[in-house]
Amino acid sequence: MNGNARALRRHHIARLKHKRRRDYHIYDRDSGRLTGPLNRHVTTPCLCSCRMCGNPRKFHGNSRAARTVAERRAAERFDFETACMRNDESFIQAA
Structure with a gap:
C-alpha cells in the first residue's frame, strides 16, 4: 500500500465535507448552520433507500x-x- 494513502484519504474526506456542507437537507440557509450530521452525509450522501433512491x-x-x-x-x-x-x-x- 502506498505511504500517502492515509493522507490522500483524509484529503478526499475534507474535500467532500467542504463540497457537501451546503446540501439542502443538512444546511439551513437562513441561519447558515448545519442542521444534520455532516460526517455521515460525506460517506452516504443519499437520503434514503426508497424505491427511487435505492438499489x-x-x-x-x-x-x-x-x-x-x-x-x-x-x-x-x-x-x-x-x-x-x-x-x-x-x-x-x-x-
Missing part, C-alpha cells in the same frame, strides 16, 4: 426491471448469438 434489485428481485442498461444489452446480445448458433431465423429477423 432496484431490492424491490424487483432479479427480474428484467432490475437489470442495468449494460446487463440488458448483454442479455440481448447473448440471445441473438444463441439464436444465430441455432439458426433460428424467426428470432434473427425480429431483431
Whole structure:
C-alpha cells in the first residue's frame, strides 16, 4: 500500500465535507448552520433507500426491471448469438 494513502484519504474526506456542507437537507440557509450530521452525509450522501433512491434489485428481485442498461444489452446480445448458433431465423429477423 502506498505511504500517502492515509493522507490522500483524509484529503478526499475534507474535500467532500467542504463540497457537501451546503446540501439542502443538512444546511439551513437562513441561519447558515448545519442542521444534520455532516460526517455521515460525506460517506452516504443519499437520503434514503426508497424505491427511487435505492438499489432496484431490492424491490424487483432479479427480474428484467432490475437489470442495468449494460446487463440488458448483454442479455440481448447473448440471445441473438444463441439464436444465430441455432439458426433460428424467426428470432434473427425480429431483431
